[in-house]
Amino acid sequence: MLTGAALTLSDATLSSEMADTLKPSAVTPEVTVGTTPAELVSAEADKGMGTWVDSFGTTPGTSNTDTNKSVKIHVPAEAKKIAGETYTSTLTWTINDTP
Numbered sequence: 001m002l003t004g005a006a007l008t009l010s011d012a013t014l015s016s017e018m019a020d021t022l023k024p025s026a027v028t029p030e031v032t033v034g035t036t037p038a039e040l041v042s043a044e045a046d047k048g049m050g051t052w053v054d055s056f057g058t059t060p061g062t063s064n065t066d067t068n069k070s071v072k073i074h075v076p077a078e079a080k081k082i083a084g085e086t087y088t089s090t091l092t093w094t095i096n097d098t099p
Contacts, residue, residue, distance in 0.1 A: 002087055004076040007033040009056045011070040012040065018050035027054065033091065 010030035014023060024043035031038045041054055057070030075081070 002075050002079045002081065004079050006074045007089070007091075008072045008074070009033070009070065010072070011057050013055050013058065014041065014052050015055065016050060016052045018052070022047055022049050024048040024052060037094070 008030065012027050012029050012031075014027055016023070024041050025047055026039075026042045028038065028040050031040060041048075041052070057068045059068070
């Protein structure tokens with residue numbers, strides 16, 4: 001565990017082949033992932049239908065070595081790190097269909 005580490009997703013933009021009149025009403029431009037759920041996209045009644053893509057950053061990568069400056073991880077210098085250790089995490093995405 002890397003105490004104090006934080007993953008930040010920023011520069012969120014929505015895209016779709018759907019008409020802009022159906023675009024979700026709110027997009028959170030930046031979120032720091034933590035233990036508390038964060039709402040990224042929400043839509044009013046009769047909005048958000050179809051498929052919408054919430055992208056972080058505006059430049060698509062073309063290889064697995066490309067850097068996306070809109071996806072950042074910060075690990076404090078004082079966080080205890082073990083040489084040779086591999087650190088992993090799991091992001092859980094929840095999609096709600098609520099009134």
